Amino acid sequence: AQRIVRRIAAAPSAPAESLREAVSAIVSTTRQLDELIIGFKDFAREQRLDLGEVRLPRLLQEIAALWEAEAVARGIALAVEVSPDVPPIQADAEKIRRVFDNLLRNALEAVDRGPGLVRIATIASTHGNVRIAVEDTGPGVPEGLDVFGLFETTKVAGTGLGLAICKQIVLAHGGGIAFASRLPRGTVFYVDLPSDPLSQRSRPPG
Secondary structure (H helix, E strand, O other): OHHHHHHHHHOOOOOHHHHHHHHHHHHHHHHHHHHHHHHHHHHHOOOOOOOEEEOHHHHHHHHHHHHHHHHHHHOOEEEEEOOOOOOOEEEOHHHHHHHHHHHHHHHHHHHOOOOOEEEEEEEEEEOOEEEEEEEEOOOOOOOOOOOOOOOOOOOOOOOOOHHHHHHHHHHHOOOEEEEEEOOOOOEEEEEEEEOOHHHHOOOOOO
16 A cells, blocks of 8 residues: 555656556455454354254265366366265354365365375264365375464465364364375375264363
8 A cells, every 4th residue: 555655746748557466465465364354253252043953965975066067177087976875964154165175276286286196085984973085186294284273374375274173163163174195196084073062072082
Protein backbone atom coordinates (compact mmCIF):
# COMPACT_ATOMS: atom_id res chain seq x y z
CA ALA A 1 0.00 0.00 0.00
CA GLN A 2 2.89 2.37 0.79
CA ARG A 3 4.43 1.58 -2.60
CA ILE A 4 1.18 2.59 -4.30
CA VAL A 5 1.00 5.84 -2.37
CA ARG A 6 4.61 6.68 -3.25
CA ARG A 7 4.11 5.87 -6.93
CA ILE A 8 0.98 8.03 -7.16
CA ALA A 9 2.76 10.88 -5.39
CA ALA A 10 5.69 10.64 -7.80
CA ALA A 11 3.54 10.47 -10.93
CA PRO A 12 -0.12 11.41 -10.30
CA SER A 13 -1.02 11.20 -14.00
CA ALA A 14 0.63 7.81 -14.62
CA PRO A 15 -1.70 5.12 -15.98
CA ALA A 16 -3.30 2.84 -13.40
CA GLU A 17 -1.78 -0.19 -15.18
CA SER A 18 1.55 0.68 -13.59
CA LEU A 19 0.04 -0.14 -10.18
CA ARG A 20 -1.17 -3.64 -11.15
CA GLU A 21 1.84 -5.48 -9.66
CA ALA A 22 1.65 -3.71 -6.30
CA VAL A 23 -2.13 -4.16 -6.05
CA SER A 24 -1.85 -7.87 -6.91
CA ALA A 25 0.76 -8.31 -4.18
CA ILE A 26 -1.57 -6.68 -1.63
CA VAL A 27 -4.49 -8.91 -2.65
CA SER A 28 -2.35 -12.04 -2.47
CA THR A 29 -0.89 -11.19 0.93
CA THR A 30 -4.29 -10.23 2.34
CA ARG A 31 -5.77 -13.55 1.23
CA GLN A 32 -2.92 -15.45 2.88
CA LEU A 33 -3.39 -13.52 6.12
CA ASP A 34 -7.14 -14.10 5.97
CA GLU A 35 -6.62 -17.86 5.60
CA LEU A 36 -4.11 -17.81 8.45
CA ILE A 37 -6.45 -15.96 10.82
CA ILE A 38 -9.45 -18.14 9.97
CA GLY A 39 -7.36 -21.29 10.36
CA PHE A 40 -5.89 -20.17 13.67
CA LYS A 41 -9.36 -19.32 15.02
CA ASP A 42 -10.54 -22.78 13.99
CA PHE A 43 -7.57 -24.36 15.74
CA ALA A 44 -8.04 -22.32 18.92
CA ARG A 45 -11.77 -23.04 19.08
CA GLU A 46 -12.87 -26.15 20.95
CA GLN A 47 -13.99 -28.87 18.56
CA ARG A 48 -17.68 -29.27 19.35
CA LEU A 49 -19.11 -32.24 17.50
CA ASP A 50 -22.54 -32.47 15.93
CA LEU A 51 -22.73 -36.25 15.92
CA GLY A 52 -24.86 -38.27 13.59
CA GLU A 53 -24.73 -41.36 11.45
CA VAL A 54 -22.06 -41.02 8.75
CA ARG A 55 -21.76 -43.48 5.90
CA LEU A 56 -18.07 -43.25 5.04
CA PRO A 57 -18.26 -44.90 1.59
CA ARG A 58 -20.68 -42.25 0.36
CA LEU A 59 -18.83 -39.38 2.05
CA LEU A 60 -15.42 -40.40 0.71
CA GLN A 61 -16.78 -40.93 -2.80
CA GLU A 62 -18.31 -37.45 -2.73
CA ILE A 63 -15.06 -35.84 -1.57
CA ALA A 64 -13.01 -37.68 -4.20
CA ALA A 65 -15.47 -36.62 -6.91
CA LEU A 66 -14.91 -32.97 -6.00
CA TRP A 67 -11.14 -33.37 -6.60
CA GLU A 68 -11.43 -35.43 -9.80
CA ALA A 69 -11.23 -32.42 -12.13
CA GLU A 70 -8.17 -31.07 -10.29
CA ALA A 71 -6.47 -34.47 -10.55
CA VAL A 72 -7.18 -34.66 -14.30
CA ALA A 73 -5.84 -31.14 -14.82
CA ARG A 74 -2.60 -32.13 -13.06
CA GLY A 75 -2.31 -35.42 -14.92
CA ILE A 76 -2.65 -37.44 -11.69
CA ALA A 77 -4.61 -40.66 -11.37
CA LEU A 78 -7.12 -40.49 -8.51
CA ALA A 79 -8.06 -43.96 -7.28
CA VAL A 80 -10.96 -44.55 -4.89
CA GLU A 81 -11.04 -47.97 -3.23
CA VAL A 82 -13.81 -47.63 -0.70
CA SER A 83 -15.60 -50.79 0.36
CA PRO A 84 -19.39 -50.44 0.50
CA ASP A 85 -19.36 -52.84 3.47
CA VAL A 86 -17.84 -50.30 5.86
CA PRO A 87 -20.41 -49.87 8.65
CA PRO A 88 -21.83 -46.43 9.48
CA ILE A 89 -20.04 -44.51 12.23
CA GLN A 90 -21.16 -41.82 14.66
CA ALA A 91 -19.31 -38.64 13.69
CA ASP A 92 -19.60 -34.99 12.73
CA ALA A 93 -19.99 -35.29 8.96
CA GLU A 94 -18.83 -31.77 8.11
CA LYS A 95 -15.71 -32.00 10.24
CA ILE A 96 -14.81 -35.44 8.88
CA ARG A 97 -15.38 -34.07 5.39
CA ARG A 98 -12.93 -31.29 6.18
CA VAL A 99 -10.27 -33.79 7.28
CA PHE A 100 -10.35 -35.83 4.07
CA ASP A 101 -10.79 -32.78 1.86
CA ASN A 102 -7.56 -31.44 3.35
CA LEU A 103 -5.72 -34.75 3.01
CA LEU A 104 -6.71 -35.17 -0.64
CA ARG A 105 -5.74 -31.62 -1.50
CA ASN A 106 -2.37 -32.08 0.20
CA ALA A 107 -1.81 -35.35 -1.65
CA LEU A 108 -2.50 -33.78 -5.04
CA GLU A 109 -0.27 -30.82 -4.24
CA ALA A 110 2.50 -33.18 -3.09
CA VAL A 111 2.51 -34.98 -6.45
CA ASP A 112 2.02 -31.62 -8.19
CA ARG A 113 2.15 -32.86 -11.79
CA GLY A 114 1.69 -36.31 -13.22
CA PRO A 115 2.39 -38.98 -13.88
CA GLY A 116 1.47 -39.85 -10.34
CA LEU A 117 -1.15 -41.45 -8.15
CA VAL A 118 -3.35 -40.39 -5.27
CA ARG A 119 -5.39 -43.13 -3.64
CA ILE A 120 -8.01 -43.08 -0.93
CA ALA A 121 -9.05 -46.43 0.50
CA THR A 122 -10.82 -47.99 3.44
CA ILE A 123 -8.98 -50.73 5.30
CA ALA A 124 -10.51 -53.53 7.35
CA SER A 125 -11.53 -52.19 10.72
CA THR A 126 -9.80 -53.37 13.89
CA HIS A 127 -10.79 -52.99 17.56
CA GLY A 128 -13.95 -51.12 16.62
CA ASN A 129 -12.09 -48.63 14.42
CA VAL A 130 -12.44 -47.89 10.73
CA ARG A 131 -9.14 -47.06 9.02
CA ILE A 132 -8.96 -44.80 5.95
CA ALA A 133 -5.72 -44.37 4.02
CA VAL A 134 -4.82 -41.43 1.76
CA GLU A 135 -1.73 -42.24 -0.27
CA ASP A 136 0.32 -40.27 -2.78
CA THR A 137 3.41 -40.77 -4.92
CA GLY A 138 4.89 -37.36 -4.15
CA PRO A 139 8.41 -36.69 -2.86
CA GLY A 140 7.54 -37.62 0.71
CA VAL A 141 7.73 -35.73 4.00
CA PRO A 142 11.13 -34.17 4.79
CA GLU A 143 12.90 -35.88 7.66
CA GLY A 144 12.40 -34.12 10.99
CA LEU A 145 9.27 -32.21 9.92
CA ASP A 146 6.39 -32.44 12.40
CA VAL A 147 3.55 -32.35 9.87
CA PHE A 148 0.94 -32.06 12.63
CA GLY A 149 2.77 -29.23 14.38
CA LEU A 150 1.36 -25.73 14.36
CA PHE A 151 2.69 -23.67 11.42
CA GLU A 152 4.77 -26.60 10.11
CA THR A 153 4.52 -26.70 6.31
CA THR A 154 6.52 -27.34 3.16
CA LYS A 155 4.24 -25.18 1.01
CA VAL A 156 5.39 -21.74 -0.06
CA ALA A 157 1.93 -20.26 0.55
CA GLY A 158 0.81 -22.73 3.20
CA THR A 159 -0.37 -21.69 6.66
CA GLY A 160 0.82 -24.80 8.48
CA LEU A 161 -2.59 -25.16 10.14
CA GLY A 162 -4.40 -27.70 7.95
CA LEU A 163 -2.97 -30.92 9.37
CA ALA A 164 -2.93 -29.53 12.91
CA ILE A 165 -6.68 -28.93 12.64
CA CYS A 166 -7.19 -32.36 11.03
CA LYS A 167 -5.48 -33.99 14.00
CA GLN A 168 -7.56 -31.92 16.42
CA ILE A 169 -10.79 -33.04 14.71
CA VAL A 170 -9.80 -36.72 14.62
CA LEU A 171 -8.75 -36.69 18.28
CA ALA A 172 -12.04 -35.03 19.24
CA HIS A 173 -13.75 -38.08 17.71
CA GLY A 174 -11.61 -40.38 19.83
CA GLY A 175 -9.63 -41.48 16.77
CA GLY A 176 -6.06 -41.25 15.62
CA ILE A 177 -4.09 -39.95 12.64
CA ALA A 178 -0.57 -40.82 11.54
CA PHE A 179 1.57 -41.00 8.43
CA ALA A 180 4.28 -43.21 6.97
CA SER A 181 6.71 -42.95 4.09
CA ARG A 182 6.25 -45.24 1.10
CA LEU A 183 9.06 -46.74 -0.94
CA PRO A 184 10.48 -45.80 -3.33
CA ARG A 185 8.64 -42.49 -2.82
CA GLY A 186 5.41 -41.11 -1.47
CA THR A 187 3.45 -40.76 1.74
CA VAL A 188 0.39 -42.41 3.21
CA PHE A 189 -1.79 -40.88 5.92
CA TYR A 190 -3.87 -43.18 8.10
CA VAL A 191 -7.02 -42.00 9.86
CA ASP A 192 -8.65 -44.29 12.44
CA LEU A 193 -12.21 -43.45 13.44
CA PRO A 194 -14.12 -45.32 16.15
CA SER A 195 -17.67 -46.39 15.51
CA ASP A 196 -18.66 -44.80 18.83
CA PRO A 197 -16.52 -41.70 19.56
CA LEU A 198 -18.39 -40.92 22.76
CA SER A 199 -17.10 -44.11 24.39
CA GLN A 200 -13.58 -43.45 23.15
CA ARG A 201 -13.14 -39.81 24.05
CA SER A 202 -12.59 -40.47 27.74
CA ARG A 203 -9.56 -42.63 26.98
CA PRO A 204 -6.14 -40.99 27.31
CA PRO A 205 -4.49 -40.12 23.96
CA GLY A 206 -1.84 -42.32 22.45
